[in-house]
Each structure stands twice: as structure tokens, then as C-alpha cells.
Amino acid sequence: MIDFGFSISKSSHIQMDNVDLKLFNKLEALNPDISTCMACGLCTATCSAGNFTDASFRKIILMLQRGKDKEALEKVKKCMMCGKCILVCSRGINTRNILLSITRIYNEEDK
Ligand code: SF4
Numbered sequence: 642m643i644d645f646g647f648s649i650s651k652s653s654h655i656q657m658d659n660v661d662l663k664l665f666n667k668l669e670a671l672n673p674d675i676s677t678c679m680a681c682g683l684c685t686a687t688c689s690a691g692n693f694t695d696a697s698f699r700k701i702i703l704m705l706q707r708g709k710d711k712e713a714l715e716k717v718k719k720c721m722m723c724g725k726c727i728l729v730c731s732r733g734i735n736t737r738n739i740l741l742s743i744t745r746i747y748n749e750e751d752k
């Protein structure tokens with residue numbers, strides 16, 4: 642292993658080989674623009690719900706990419722669907738559509 646002079650704390654380690662990305666892959670197939678997200682956080686900075694909850698579109702995407710589906714869905718439930726995040730997204734991603742797709746996919750999985 643290369644010694645970079647620093648390391649990631651154990652609690653932050655993610656074994657990507659063990660992560661189940663079935664649901665994220667489904668979401669990406671429906672919304673290919675999701676892969677262009679660069680986690681800049683502009684959507685989170687402007688989020689109406691984020692002013693008084695822990696809602697964050699950026700974190701939702703990161704959680705889904707790490708297989709943390711349940712945690713992501715809890716954050717999606719706090720979204721007010723106001724659409725402000727679409728207006729500021731530096732990549733022009735239709736964030737609200739993705740949030741709706743997440744809800745739809747997870748509801749289907751629950752059936
Ligand atoms: S649509 Fe949802 S995630 Fe986007 S700014 Fe509004 S409350 Fe936040």
C-alpha cells in the first residue's frame with residue numbers, strides 16, 4: 642500500500658465491492674444526468690427544506706452511490722419539491738425529477 646502521509650479513518654471506509662447499487666443503477670438508467678453531478682453543493686446551499694432540516698440533494702446522491710438507500714430516502718421525504726435546486730445546479734441537472742424518481746422506484750421496491 643502507498644503511504645500518502647495520511648489515511649481515512651476506519652469509520653469512513655467504504656468497501657465498494659460489497660455495496661449493492663441495484664437501486665442507484667435503476668435511478669441512473671432513468672435519469673442519466675445524475676452521473677454529471679460534481680457534488681458542488683449549490684443545490685444544498687439553496688435548499689428550502691435544508692434551512693430547517695438535514696435535507697440535502699448532494700448528500701442524497703452520495704448516499705445512493707454508496708448503497709445507503711434507506712438513509713437517502715429519509716432525506717428525500719424532507720424535500721418540499723420547490724425546485725430551487727434545479728435553478729442553481731451548475732450542471733443543469735433536473736434534480737426535482739430525480740427526487741420524484743427516487744420516491745417512485747423505492748415505492749415500487751416496497752410492493
Ligand atoms: S426541491 Fe427539495 S431538495 Fe430541491 S431545493 Fe426544494 S426542498 Fe430542497
Ligand code: SF4
Nearest residue numbers: 678680681682684730
Ligand atoms: S448543484 Fe448540481 S452538480 Fe452541484 S451538487 Fe447539486 S446536483 Fe450536483
